[in-house]
Amino acid sequence: MRRDRRAIGIGLMGLGVVGSGVARILQEKADVYARQIGYPLELRRVLVRDVAKPRACEIDPSLLTTDASALLADPEIELVIEVIGGEQPAYGYLREALRAGKFVVTGNKEVMAKHGGELLALAREHDVDLLYEASVGGGIPIIAPLKRDLLANDIVSVTAIINGTTNYILTAMRDGTVAFADALAEAQRLGYAEPDPTNDVEGIDAAYKLAILAALAFHIDARPEDVYREGITRLDPRDFAYARELGYAIKLLAISRKQDGCVQLRVHPAFVAEGELLANVDGVLNAVQIEGDLMSRVLFQGPGAGSLPTTSAVVADALDAAVSISNQVYWPHSFRREAGVALMPAGEITSRYYLRIGVADRPGVLATIAGALAEAGISIASLIQKEAGEDGGAEIVIMTHEARESSMRMALDAIAALPGVGGVAQIVRVHG
Ligand SMILES: NC(=O)c1ccc[n+]([C@@H]2O[C@H](COP(=O)([O-])OP(=O)(O)OC[C@H]3O[C@@H](n4cnc5c(N)ncnc54)[C@H](OP(=O)(O)O)[C@@H]3O)[C@@H](O)[C@H]2O)c1
Numbered sequence: 001m002r003r004d005r006r007a008i009g010i011g012l013m014g015l016g017v018v019g020s021g022v023a024r025i026l027q028e029k030a031d032v033y034a035r036q037i038g039y040p041l042e043l044r045r046v047l048v049r050d051v052a053k054p055r056a057c058e059i060d061p062s063l064l065t066t067d068a069s070a071l072l073a074d075p076e077i078e079l080v081i082e083v084i085g086g087e088q089p090a091y092g093y094l095r096e097a098l099r100a101g102k103f104v105v106t107g108n109k110e111v112m113a114k115h116g117g118e119l120l121a122l123a124r125e126h127d128v129d130l131l132y133e134a135s136v137g138g139g140i141p142i143i144a145p146l147k148r149d150l151l152a153n154d155i156v157s158v159t160a161i162i163n164g165t166t167n168y169i170l171t172a173m174r175d176g177t178v179a180f181a182d183a184l185a186e187a188q189r190l191g192y193a194e195p196d197p198t199n200d201v202e203g204i205d206a207a208y209k210l211a212i213l214a215a216l217a218f219h220i221d222a223r224p225e226d227v228y229r230e231g232i233t234r235l236d237p238r239d240f241a242y243a244r245e246l247g248y249a250i251k252l253l254a255i256s257r258k259q260d261g262c263v264q265l266r267v268h269p270a271f272v273a274e275g276e277l278l279a280n281v282d283g284v285l286n287a288v289q290i291e292g293d294l295m296s297r298v299l300f301q302g303p304g305a306g307s308l309p310t311t312s313a314v315v316a317d318a319l320d321a322a323v324s325i326s327n328q329v330y331w332p333h334s335f336r337r338e339a340g341v342a343l344m345p346a347g348e349i350t351s352r353y354y355l356r357i358g359v360a361d362r363p364g365v366l367a368t369i370a371g372a373l374a375e376a377g378i379s380i381a382s383l384i385q386k387e388a389g390e391d392g393g394a395e396i397v398i399m400t401h402e403a404r405e406s407s408m409r410m411a412l413d414a415i416a417a418l419p420g421v422g423g424v425a426q427i428v429r430v431h432g
Contacts, residue, residue, distance in 0.1 A: 008040070010077065010081060011071040011074065011077040012081045013081065013093060015059065016085075018107055020307065024056075024311075025308075026041055039326055041079075041322055047084070050066075068089065072096045079102060079104075079105065079321050080105070082104065082105070083314065085108060095122060104129075104130045105130075105317040107135055107313070112132045112208075113135075129324055136209040136213060137286045137300070137302070139303045139306070139308075139309025139310060141316075144316075154293045155291070156258055158217050158257075158288065158289070159288075160206075160209070160254045161287050162213075163203070163304070164304045165187055167251065167281065168283055169187050170251060171282045172187070174244070174249060175241075176242075176243075178237060202229070203232075204224070206229075207254070209254065210256055210265060218263045235250065238426075247273060248279070248430070249271075250271060251278060253278070255270075255431075261340065266349065268429060278431075284305065285301060286305075287302075288300045346405055347405050350402050353403060353427060354398070354426070356427075357397075357424050358393055359395070359422060360393060366396065369421065373400065378401070379400065380401070385397075412427065
């Protein structure tokens with residue numbers, strides 16, 4: 001039975017970078033959207049922390065509230081858009097909204113990565129939908145393609161650059177002359193990095209997004225804590241100089257790949273060959289490459305953050321929800337779980353590696369390092385020895401063939417104990 005309505009009431013939670021874009025566009029394009037949906041979309045309440053704060057968009061002050069329960073209890077609000085961010089109180093609000101039978105749109109990667117399965121099940125139970133396109137890749141359409149357009153495929157791999165802050169920093173460091181701290185400071189000055197950059201530079205943000213993508217792509221219960229994670233803080237300008245010399249860019253990759261019935265989940269810096277599309281995704285851009293058994297490879301690339309690109313994804317979800325509300329039909333989507341798919345332990349993952357090793361400049365050291373690698377079953381693809389510095393030490397750069405992570409760990413321990421070796425200064429996986 002179609003309910004008698006004159007508009008679709010929206011409760012907007014958050015009026016910051018994304019929320020103010022959403023409020024602005026819902027108002028500016030109100031007539032277009034009303035024609036599209038058949039009903040006007042009416043912003044009824046907007047939740048903020050501080051109603052007196054100046055806003056980046058024009059907003060009727062009478063809509064602003066600090067009372068979440070009033071918004072959630074409003075029977076005229078059929079659609080809640082959550083762009084507060086963070087786990088709490090957002091998670092609690094989303095549960096409440098779904099339990100009250102409201103459709104929900106969110107851009108919250110942390111909540112979706114940690115609680116997405118439960119929230120989607122709750123939505124289904126209450127005959128509503130939960131949409132979260134903006135939670136990964138900002139303005140890039142990626143959730144909807146995985147839910148719909150790529151459904152006929154068995155997904156083989158998802159390889160992504162999904163953190164704009166780290167991609168900006170790595171791009172700034174690429175010529176091998178800029179230190180990590182300087183690139184980070186510049187990113188902070190430009191507003192691309194938070195004052196506390198931990199979530200970005202340690203790969204935590206990328207791990208949230210990868211967990212969401214992997215749950216959709218491989219129908220597994222992927223949690224952020226399941227993702228093997230290394231950040232970018234240890235990368236040295238010398239690594240970028242060597243990478244360039246060898247024909248690679250360094251990127252923070254989020255990788256999920258199905259292999260031998262298991263799924264790998266990992267976020268770490270990687271050497272990416274310069275000819276590859278992902279090597280050329282620079283600055284704050286994001287990209288997600290998906291490989292499927294039917295369509296081979298597709299690459300989605302675009303602005304991974306920013307007010308209007310993210311608004312594009314949030315409002316598209318809101319329009320989708322509004323169509324479902326007005327027609328009282330929708331396609332409930334949940335994280336489908338497939339039995340028998342296990343997560344691959346980190347030690348079993350295979351990769352090629354770049355190693356930078358500080359050594360004493362004396363005969364025989366090279367042979368002992370090669371011996372330690374051979375002992376662990378790892379063969380060398382190429383080796384460069386750099387001239388001794390003033391301290392009399394030299395640097396060896398080794399590219400290996402494919403090796404198992406556990407074998408590499410064993411070799412690294414053996415190399416660190418060799419006489420004349422100052423330790424393995426750097427190890428980076430080589431993609432592809
Ligand atoms: N920024 C992007 O480019 C981007 C891209 C993709 C996804 N997202 C996601 O979108 C969400 C919002 O990000 P954002 O950059 O717009 O954040 P933001 O600029 O910090 O804005 C957060 C908004 O939420 C309000 N808020 C925060 N905690 C609240 C609470 N406890 N109660 C009531 N209101 C609260 C704030 O109110 P006050 O204004 O009164 O302080 C502010 O208006 C996050 O989940 C983020 O991950 C953002």
